[in-house]
Amino acid sequence: MTVFADLPVRAAPVRGALRLLRRPDLALAVLVLAVVVAAAAAPGVFTARDPLRGVPADRLRPPGPAHPFGTDYLGRDLYARVVHGAGESLRATVVAVLIALVVGTVLGLLAGFVGGAVDEVLMRIVDVLLAIPGLLLSLTVVTVLGFGTAQVAIAVGVAGVAGFARLSRSEVLRVRRTGYVEAARGAGVRWYGVLARHVLPNATGPIGALAALEFGTAVLAVSALSFLGFGAPPPTPEWGALVADGRNYLAGAWWLATMPGLVVAAVVLAANRIGRALEHTEEGT
Amino acid sequence: MLRYLLRRLLSAVFVLWAAFTVSFLALYALPGDPVAIMLDSGTGEQGTVDPARAAALRHEYGLDRPLPEQYLDRLVHAVRGDLGTSVRSGTPVTRTVLDAVPPSLTLAAAALLLAVLGGVLLALAATWPRGGWLRRVLTALPPLGVSVPTFWVGLVLVQVFSFRLGWLPAFGGTGPSGLLLPAVTLALPAGAVLAQVLARGLRGALAEPYAVTARARGVGRGRLLLRHAARNAAVPTVTLAGVLTGNLVAGTVVVETVFARDGLGRLTVTAVSTQDIPVVQGVVLFAAAVFVAVNLTVDLLAPVLDPRLAGPATA
Numbered sequence: 001m002t003v004f005a006d007l008p009v010r011a012a013p014v015r016g017a018l019r020l021l022r023r024p025d026l027a028l029a030v031l032v033l034a035v036v037v038a039a040a041a042a043p044g045v046f047t048a049r050d051p052l053r054g055v056p057a058d059r060l061r062p063p064g065p066a067h068p069f070g071t072d073y074l075g076r077d078l079y080a081r082v083v084h085g086a087g088e089s090l091r092a093t094v095v096a097v098l099i100a101l102v103v104g105t106v107l108g109l110l111a112g113f114v115g116g117a118v119d120e121v122l123m124r125i126v127d128v129l130l131a132i133p134g135l136l137l138s139l140t141v142v143t144v145l146g147f148g149t150a151q152v153a154i155a156v157g158v159a160g161v162a163g164f165a166r167l168s169r170s171e172v173l174r175v176r177r178t179g180y181v182e183a184a185r186g187a188g189v190r191w192y193g194v195l196a197r198h199v200l201p202n203a204t205g206p207i208g209a210l211a212a213l214e215f216g217t218a219v220l221a222v223s224a225l226s227f228l229g230f231g232a233p234p235p236t237p238e239w240g241a242l243v244a245d246g247r248n249y250l251a252g253a254w255w256l257a258t259m260p261g262l263v264v265a266a267v268v269l270a271a272n273r274i275g276r277a278l279e280h281t282e283e284g285t
Numbered sequence: 286m287l288r289y290l291l292r293r294l295l296s297a298v299f300v301l302w303a304a305f306t307v308s309f310l311a312l313y314a315l316p317g318d319p320v321a322i323m324l325d326s327g328t329g330e331q332g333t334v335d336p337a338r339a340a341a342l343r344h345e346y347g348l349d350r351p352l353p354e355q356y357l358d359r360l361v362h363a364v365r366g367d368l369g370t371s372v373r374s375g376t377p378v379t380r381t382v383l384d385a386v387p388p389s390l391t392l393a394a395a396a397l398l399l400a401v402l403g404g405v406l407l408a409l410a411a412t413w414p415r416g417g418w419l420r421r422v423l424t425a426l427p428p429l430g431v432s433v434p435t436f437w438v439g440l441v442l443v444q445v446f447s448f449r450l451g452w453l454p455a456f457g458g459t460g461p462s463g464l465l466l467p468a469v470t471l472a473l474p475a476g477a478v479l480a481q482v483l484a485r486g487l488r489g490a491l492a493e494p495y496a497v498t499a500r501a502r503g504v505g506r507g508r509l510l511l512r513h514a515a516r517n518a519a520v521p522t523v524t525l526a527g528v529l530t531g532n533l534v535a536g537t538v539v540v541e542t543v544f545a546r547d548g549l550g551r552l553t554v555t556a557v558s559t560q561d562i563p564v565v566q567g568v569v570l571f572a573a574a575v576f577v578a579v580n581l582t583v584d585l586l587a588p589v590l591d592p593r594l595a596g597p598a599t600a
Contacts, residue, residue: 128303131576135535136569139557140311143565220434224539227436228554243437247543250440251448258444261437269432276428 026277029270036267040086049080051237060253070255072245082260085237089222092153092231092238096218099157101211104164111165112172113195123169126162134159138221142230149232156221160214167210171203205278212275216268223264239264293584297577304573305363308566309356313348368570369563371556378567381552386571389541389548393533395464396471400529403472404479411480412487412510424484430477435536439470439543467544471536475529482525486518493517520591527580534572 039046054074061071069078111122129137141155175181181198189197225231226240234241239260246256343349350358359369368378411423446453446466454463490496491514499509537550549568556564 124299124303125307128300128307128573131300131304131573132307132569133531133535133572133576135538136553136572139538139553140308140565140569143557143560143562144312146560216432220432223434224436227434228539228542229558240434240436243434243440247440250444254444257437257440261434261441264437265433268434269429272428272432 023277026273029273032266032270033274036086036090036263039083040090043080043084043087046083047077047080049077051076051081051084052235060249062253063255063259069259070253072253072256073249078242078255078259081237081242082239082263085239085242085260088149088232088236089219089226089239092149092156092222093215093218095150095153096156096160096222097211097214099154100160100164100214100218101207103157104161105168105207107161108165108168108170109172109195109199112169112176113191113199119169122165126165129159129162130166134217134221135224138225139230142225147230147233149226149236149238152222152225152231155225156218159221160218163214164207164210168203168207171206172199175199175202205281209275209278209281212271212278214275216271216275219264219268219271290585293581297581300577301570301574302360304570305360306356308569309359312562312566313352313355363570368567371564372561373556373559373564378563381564382549382567382571385547385549385552388546389537389550392464392467392471392537392540392546392548395468396475396533396536397529399468399472400476400479404476404483407476407480408483408487409510409515411484412491412514413506427477427481427484430473430480433473435470435474435539436543438473439467439540442466442470443544467540467546470543471533471540474536475532478528478532479522479525483518483522486521487514490514490517520587523586523590524583526583527576530576530579531572534575 043051054072054076056075058067058071058075060073061067061075063070067077067079069082071077072081107122107126111119132140137159138152138155141158142151145151145154175198181194184194184198185191222231223238223240223243226238227244229241229244231238231241242260243257243264246253246258246260249256340349348355362369366379368382370377371381374381407423407426411420411426414420414423443466453466487510491510496509496513499513500506504513534549537548538553539550540546541548541550542554549571552564553568555561556568
């Protein structure tokens with residue numbers, strides 16, 4: 001099997017991870033995402049306070065040792081609310097990215113592999129989806145499905161489909177022209193064998209990079225929709241809704257809108273940084 | 286050139302038709318019953334719908350007819366500029382949407398101006414230094430600009446400039462002073478995207494052989510950047526116009542809500558929260574039309590900016 005040593009083989013993920021950590025800003029981005037994911041999985045580890053119970057005596061306290069992010073108009077600890085909001089916001093984001101990734105990639109693979117009229121029709125649909133701004137597309141879906149975290153997740157996912165479809169199609173077309181695919185076809189491997197063994201493994205890199213970037217976009221879109229009031233109903237501490245809550249207290253309590261927004265910005269920045277690093281690894285720079 | 290033009294025009298009409306079809310399918314043909322959604326008025330309490338009223342509404346909106354017939358009927362009306370009537374206000378959708386355009390257009394135009402000014406200046410400033418911390422800081426700014434939530438930026442600006450410093454009105458301000466904060470908020474993501482693409486283009490152009498030659502001939506770095514590189518980097522930046530437009534249209538939804546301004550974005554949010562399906566479709570079609578028009582203009586302008594594209598090969 002040494003003959004195949006020069007075939008494109010993906011770099012071992014472990015080595016990639018080590019290389020990531022040699023750059024401090026990238027390591028910080030990974031750390032931010034890891035902390036947020038941990039907060040979503042086990043909020044109790046990060047705060048012992050109840051995000052829904054307010055202490056009226058502690059209304060609108062500015063950030064301090066007792067309340068790192070301050071308290072809101074009901075005396076609820078904002079830090080606890082942001083930590084407990086991570087689960088709701090991240091779940092919606094992950095569902096959205098998965099929808100965009102799976103539906104988009106399947107459509108793109110189909111278009112690139114079948115070609116002909118199927119390709120033509122699918123790509124025209126993608127063009128149309130790209131002609132409508134993502135947020136408007138999401139709002140259309142929300143109009144039909146109604147309000148709530150799950151609906152917002154689906155809506156944001158639909159808006160991301162076109163990007164993945166376009167990328168995976170171009171990846172299929174690129175890989176299809178390579179020598180090893182032609183050799184496999186010539187050796188009698190069926191199309192689904194080629195797809196599973198050659199095309200998909202070689203397309204995962206760019207698609208993974210797009211998924212990381214889409215994660216950032218989806219965090220922003222989910223929080224925007226929840227800010228507009230289309231997400232989970234009130235007491236649920238979703239990040240966007242927390243910022244919207246703070247809108248009425250801008251003059252007196254700056255921390256209410258500022259703190260949750262900072263967290264969103266940090267997560268998006270981290271996801272984008274990782275996405276761009278993945279892109280560069282793919283381009284070989 | 287004529288064939289190029291005709292093909293662009295045809296594909297523009299096609300995208301509009303397809304946008305109509307996709308939004309029709311999404312809003313009228315998919316799961317839920319539009320009448321139930323309309324009567325439900327966004328309260329989430331279903332099952333309280335009066336059957337007689339539902340039937341009357343269904344008839345009024347032609348929803349009792351077979352789907353293909355509804356589709357054709359709506360398409361014919363849409364071509365004539367009739368997009369139906371708003372479920373909430375009863376006014377024609379076309380009128381409702383067009384009435385909401387002027388304030389949003391003012392906002393978007395101001396934002397575009399700021400975005401282009403800021404984006405170009407930032408890109409030039411980030412390419413000017415040959416290295417060092419200044420260049421690194423300036424290059425890091427655009428990714429930051431696309432990562433912060435627009436609604437949050439708006440609120441922070443209000444906090445600082447209206448409540449702390451008291452320089453500008455917070456919400457609902459009229460005139461230029463009321464326009465400044467919303468325009469800056471809307472311009473930020475657009476300007477960041479612009480700066481990123483332009484800076485990449487400038488850096489690419491500076492590495493081209495003609496740039497090296499010009500430098501060797503004794504052309505100063507500033508002149509090289511402004512006269513030679515900028516002209517070449519302009520072409521990929523102009524093709525960004527479609528993306529920027531989408532960015533601005535989507536941005537008005539958030540910014541107009543944050544600053545309580547009237548306009549297309551506010552109309553959209555109201556229509557979505559009251560599940561006013563015809564108005565939502567109207568806004569989507571309007572956005573698609575703007576996107577198509579902008580891209581068409583760019584396609585026609587590109588050969589002017591880059592004479593290589595106007596050659597006979599682009600039939």
